[in-house]
Amino acid sequence: MNYGQYAFRVPPEKQVRVITDTDAKCEADDQFAIVHALLSPKFENIGFIGAHFGAKRPGGMEKSVQELEKIFDLMSFDPTGMIYPGACGPMPDEQTPIDSPGAQLIIREAMREDPRRLFVTFQGPLTDLASAYLLEPRIAGRLTAIWIGGGDYPNGRPEFNQNNDIHAVNVVMGAPIELWQVPKNVYEMMPVSFAELETKVRPCGKIGQYLFDQLTQDCAYWPSSLRSDFRTGETWVLGDQPVVGLILYEHRFCYDIITAPRIDAATGQYLYNGQGRPIRVYQSVDARLILEDFFAKLQLFAKTTRMFDRL
Numbered sequence: 111m112n113y114g115q116y117a118f119r120v121p122p123e124k125q126v127r128v129i130t131d132t133d134a135k136c137e138a139d140d141q142f143a144i145v146h147a148l149l150s151p152k153f154e155n156i157g158f159i160g161a162h163f164g165a166k167r168p169g170g171m172e173k174s175v176q177e178l179e180k181i182f183d184l185m186s187f188d189p190t191g192m193i194y195p196g197a198c199g200p201m202p203d204e205q206t207p208i209d210s211p212g213a214q215l216i217i218r219e220a221m222r223e224d225p226r227r228l229f230v231t232f233q234g235p236l237t238d239l240a241s242a243y244l245l246e247p248r249i250a251g252r253l254t255a256i257w258i259g260g261g262d263y264p265n266g267r268p269e270f271n272q273n274n275d276i277h278a279v280n281v282v283m284g285a286p287i288e289l290w291q292v293p294k295n296v297y298e299m300m301p302v303s304f305a306e307l308e309t310k311v312r313p314c315g316k317i318g319q320y321l322f323d324q325l326t327q328d329c330a331y332w333p334s335s336l337r338s339d340f341r342t343g344e345t346w347v348l349g350d351q352p353v354v355g356l357i358l359y360e361h362r363f364c365y366d367i368i369t370a371p372r373i374d375a376a377t378g379q380y381l382y383n384g385q386g387r388p389i390r391v392y393q394s395v396d397a398r399l400i401l402e403d404f405f406a407k408l409q410l411f412a413k414t415t416r417m418f419d420r421l
Contacts, residue, residue: 133234159212164274200275207241266380355400
């Protein structure tokens with residue numbers, strides 16, 4: 111990626127490898143986090159995996175891949191070797207992985223010898239991580255997974271990303287994979303207003319206009335969300351943005367280390383048997399830092415793009 115728009119430089123020893131797994135066309139906030147990752151010079155973006163929308167919405171993975179391709183096109187970034195299809199749907203049980211180019215990307219990069227830390231971020235279901243682990247358990251100690259999903263602690267409850275593949279969540283919760291979880295009550299700490307986005311995002315070139323317009327139009331993919339009590343008519347929640355923000359700044363005093371639960375398939379609640387391994391569960395995130403960093407990078411990208419266009 112072209113990071114020439116920045117006057118600062120990230121020291122090589124602070125750079126990390128990142129794979130982004132996203133149900134990119136499921137709702138309108140994934141796109142903001144994808145662009146944020148693409149514009150962050152701390153990241154060597156290894157690849158982007160298109161994820162499914164759950165068993166009740168077939169074809170989601172293909173739509174996610176198409177949305178990733180659209181974002182790369184709007185930003186004039188070369189997608190060659192960067193976009194991979196993930197699983198077409200959820201795992202049928204906790205023993206049966208779903209092989210895919212996305213799962214193979216996770217395995218290949220985790221097993222590659224590289225001193226830089228590998229983060230694999232999940233803005234949707236955990237299918238591709240669980241499948242990669244079942245296919246190659248040795249990846250467990252070679253990556254850090256960040257997941258947007260799960261109900262609030264300690265009891266849990268039904269939550270969209272969790273419910274789209276509870277088998278995969280239980281595999282990951284039981285595996286020795288380093289996991290940072292951002293549950294529902296925390297990712298909802300990322301509210302924005304449409305007026306704010308109209309002033310800070312929409313003027314930022316083709317990609318800024320697209321991010322704003324696809325969020326505010328009455329899109330066929332999520333009309334029910336616009337009618338729900340969760341949406342106010344003038345605000346939205348950029349709930350996937352912490353996957354980027356927590357890599358940029360770890361928020362070292364904003365999480366607890368807890369014993370990983372299992373998820374009850376019927377209720378979505380957390381079950382504790384005293385035998386789980388430790389995971390990191392965030393209790394809060396700094397929305398100001400994460401959102402302002404995104405706005406600044408998008409504006410600098412648009413400024414640089416306009417300069418190149420004039421040449």
